[in-house]
Amino acid sequence: KRTGLPLPPGPKGYPIIGNVFDMPREFAWMEYDKWFKIYGDMVYFKVFGQGFLVLGSLTRTNDILEKRSTNYSDRPPMPMLRDLMGWDTNLGFLHYGPWWRRHRRAFHQHFHVGTVHKYHHIQLAEAHSLIRRLYANPENFMYHLRHAFAAMIMDVTYGIKVSEANDPYVTTAEEALHGMSQAAVQGRFLVDVLPILKYIPSWMPGAGFKRDAAEWKKLTLSMAQKPFKHVKEALREGKAVPSVAAALIEALPHEDDARRTEEEKIAQAAAAVAYVGGADTTVSAAQFFFLAMAMYPNVQRRAQAEIDSIIGSNRLPNFHDRESLPYVNALIKETMRWQPASPAGTVHVCSNDDEYNGYIIPKSTIVIGNTWTILHDPEVYPLPEEFIPERWLKDGKLDPDAQNPSVAAFGYGRRICPGRYFSDASLYAIISFVLSVYTISPPVDNRGNTVRLKAEVTSGMLSAPAPFECQIKPRSNAAEALIHGSETV
């Protein structure tokens, strides 16, 4: 209140505890969506003195998170994750500043829009393995999608071909990610509210969180160190295959150089974050695609008709075909919009007191861009709950004026997802292959009736479809031949 300006509007709270009872515990993005209808498109609330500002329109995210991004690109302190569980080198959690910038640069040089084409052959090969696995066990499609993305990212990042099941690198990464998602739930660990607790000895009663954190930390470190070490050794023995980690290691200063240790730390972290950033998000988007196909058969038929007319049934799609498949591209955009994997984005922090539109936004306010609301704005996307790829098309082509889901789906400002181009290509490979050879349909019950599927999602930091069943059947004999064939590109 130093400037005399008011705080933005929001639910009235109690002294000291603030809005602790209003703060949504589950499906926060839906709750915020309701608040915008009451308080307007920016809502401020406090929990134990910590201010939160939730933004509910593209105008607000553009004005605040994009145009003022120098002041809104920090992350909150996360004592449990960062100080105790070893996630302090993760680009996504780093405080904004020169150290973050160095990590971001290291990552960006291997995942920017002009370079991701180098990984297309890996993405196509893994999409092919996916359609083979779907043939063998279609009921495990959710798992197969996870495996497909893990295989893509491990090959691209480390040149490691993961095994079909129980791969040690993948198992460690998945366990580390599980620990991270547990600790990322706001309010789950008291140490995140009272950071001083991180100093209490592990043996003390009530310090169970420290013992848990120590176990999780082993996984976090192992996830980053082991595959990186593998590449270092392969390089030393002259056996390394091209990979992001190999390129990062080869660009390091000489072993005797004083800068080496620090640069190597950055290289190791930049490689590891690819799995962390991409796994849950891209996989969730691919799973939503399966759900959409099972719910919207006409959309699926139209996409398949396009593929059949452009590609025929004697080969699988490749990246050269992409421009000629506007409907498939529209379908990918609609997947990102319909059920965004990150519906409440990732929190940003305001570094210095700011004034905006007659309001004060105090330093340290946690700012949330509510992606769900932006991508479900009925003025921009009529019937937002429905899956309608046609909304992205005009005269049979992608409509350049349609508001792209990437205005919100990948976050905002300087922290916008640097893996978005890789993710988009991964989804294209998976979606175009699956549509070419399979028909996805809803399950049937014991009496042979079709089960009506609904778009039910999980809650948490990220959103994925709640477990569902569907039928996945080859479209024809020619499709079966493609599934078992060896041709990919």
Ligand code: HEM
């Ligand atoms: C559907 C797929 C994906 C979605 C929806 C998604 C979404 C996001 C979001 C919302 C953020 C936070 C942005 C912000 O703070 O405003 C983010 C950050 C990040 N993403 Fe992604 N992402 C996806 C795929 C990927 C992939 C495949 C990778 C790696 C190859 C990746 C790597 C990262 C990294 C490293 C960050 C942290 C950036 C930073 O804090 O500076 N993401 N992503």
